[in-house]
Amino acid sequence: MSLAHRLVRRLPARVRPFLAAALSLLAGLLVALIFDYVLFRIGLPSKPFIYVSF
Amino acid sequence: MSPGSPPLSAPIPWLRPYWFLAGLGLGLIALGWAGRVVSRTDYHPDFVRFHPMISPEDAYYPTLDEMCAIARSRCRPDQVLVIVGGNSILLGIWQPEAEVWTKRLQQLLGDHYCVLNFAFRGASPTDGGAVVAEALRREFPRQILIVNEAAITAVDSFGREPYRYVFWQGYFGGRLLDSVARTTDIDLTVADQAPLRRHLEEVRPSIWFDRVLHYQDLWNWVTFEWFGTLPSPREPAFPGYLRPRRLYPDPEVDGTSPVYAKDTYRPEAFPVEMQILRGPGPYYKQGPGGTWELAEVTRRDLSSHLASAFPDPLKPRTLVLLSQSSPFYRRHLTPLEGELLQRSFDDSVQIWRDAGYPCFAYGSNFVDADYGDRIHLTKLGGWKLAAQVAPEVEELTRNLGYLK
Numbered sequence: 398m399s400l401a402h403r404l405v406r407r408l409p410a411r412v413r414p415f416l417a418a419a420l421s422l423l424a425g426l427l428v429a430l431i432f433d434y435v436l437f438r439i440g441l442p443s444k445p446f447i448y449v450s451f
Numbered sequence: 452m453s454p455g456s457p458p459l460s461a462p463i464p465w466l467r468p469y470w471f472l473a474g475l476g477l478g479l480i481a482l483g484w485a486g487r488v489v490s491r492t493d494y495h496p497d498f499v500r501f502h503p504m505i506s507p508e509d510a511y512y513p514t515l516d517e518m519c520a521i522a523r524s525r526c527r528p529d530q531v532l533v534i535v536g537g538n539s540i541l542l543g544i545w546q547p548e549a550e551v552w553t554k555r556l557q558q559l560l561g562d563h564y565c566v567l568n569f570a571f572r573g574a575s576p577t578d579g580g581a582v583v584a585e586a587l588r589r590e591f592p593r594q595i596l597i598v599n600e601a602a603i604t605a606v607d608s609f610g611r612e613p614y615r616y617v618f619w620q621g622y623f624g625g626r627l628l629d630s631v632a633r634t635t636d637i638d639l640t641v642a643d644q645a646p647l648r649r650h651l652e653e654v655r656p657s658i659w660f661d662r663v664l665h666y667q668d669l670w671n672w673v674t675f676e677w678f679g680t681l682p683s684p685r686e687p688a689f690p691g692y693l694r695p696r697r698l699y700p701d702p703e704v705d706g707t708s709p710v711y712a713k714d715t716y717r718p719e720a721f722p723v724e725m726q727i728l729r730g731p732g733p734y735y736k737q738g739p740g741g742t743w744e745l746a747e748v749t750r751r752d753l754s755s756h757l758a759s760a761f762p763d764p765l766k767p768r769t770l771v772l773l774s775q776s777s778p779f780y781r782r783h784l785t786p787l788e789g790e791l792l793q794r795s796f797d798d799s800v801q802i803w804r805d806a807g808y809p810c811f812a813y814g815s816n817f818v819d820a821d822y823g824d825r826i827h828l829t830k831l832g833g834w835k836l837a838a839q840v841a842p843e844v845e846e847l848t849r850n851l852g853y854l855k
Contacts, residue, residue, distance in 0.1 A: 440657045
């Protein structure tokens with residue numbers, strides 16, 4: 398049994414749904430942040446711009 | 452186990468799909484809102500120009516909205532907006548930030564004008580500042596754009612890499628004027644170049660997403676104010692690249708300082724620089740009277756490019772400067788080569804003017820010390836340039852009816 402499962406088992410039954418909702422919401426927010434950053438990164442050129450002056 | 456609790460055998464016992472999706476949606480809305488706020492905020496309080504650490508040279512890509520916000524926060528409605536676009540010459544390479552030529556231009560023009568330097572290294576006349584000026588044409592109808600180019604050089608209507616992203620932001624964002632000539636130019640180029648076509652297939656949806664989520668502006672702001680998120684040529688390794696870009700000063704040196712002036716005209720660069728100076732040669736032949744004649748096909752090609760480079764209504768307010776090379780190199784030309792070079796500038800000025808742009812060439816009366824290398828001006832040359840440009844800007848202001 399994983400540590401997460403054991404921790405969940407120790408919590409009072411009434412608290413579990415609230416905690417699960419809060420953690421799910423946080424996970425969603427985190428994924429949104431990562432998705433937003435990935436969109437930013439894939440929009441950048443993959444090759445660096447090297448300026449050479451003549 | 453109570454009926455409402457998650458089954459302990461589930462892989463992620465705490466995950467609730469609806470709450471997760473709510474978090475995802477809320478997160479995207481919040482980030483999009485933050486990006487929208489940032490895109491309308493000038494977070495470059497001490498902006499003078501885009502030095503390397505806040506330009507594509509170091510993986511920082513200023514957005515169109517970012518530059519528009521800089522213009523809005525500095526230019527009052529009663530001022531004439533003067534945007535300087537173009538390349539490293541107008542950016543002010545060899546000119547320290549405090550003495551850059553655009554500051555001198557601002558001093559000469561006075562408080563009725565607001566001069567902003569949106570030039571980039573290696574940019575074309577239709578890059579950066581040109582897109583900003585066009586996007587702001589309704590908010591700042593009294594505006595002048597200053598750009599530069601070499602003699603006998605064509606200009607693409609949609610900029611050049613790596614700065615073309617600003618043009619696409621304006622073009623696909625619906626913020627530029629409708630111009631049949633420019634659209635035709637773009638369509639023909641896209642039809643002819645498969646890599647550009649593929650690139651645009653990615654750019655178009657990316658810009659659509661960005662218009663909704665504003666992630667380019669948000670992460671630029673994070674990179675500038677808080678922490679960098681990607682390596683750059685000057686900060687290639689962790690943790691160096693985490694340093695926020697606002698902490699980097701403009702590194703441009705003073706080309707008149709003895710430390711740098713001794714290397715201004717490096718002997719090893721001489722052959723290449725002379726080759727560049729002789730660049731217009733292949734486009735000319737000597738006529739019966741010994742005068743240099745520009746090949747008709749080149750003249751037509753240049754005229755065609757310049758006709759579509761900017762939309763017609765914007766041409767009269769676009770002041771084009773043609774940059775002469777340092778006399779250090781020009782004096783090594785033979786008399787015939789010197790005549791050809793001068794002719795190439797005279798022809799170029801005329802072709803630009805015939806296409807509808809105010810235009811003049813500068814530098815023919817500059818001295819060696821006015822240049823930091825073959826083509827870039829030191830602060831001394833920059834101040835001379837400002838002294839030549841200021842009356843031209845004032846005349847344009849009168850001619851365009853901005854004083855009414």
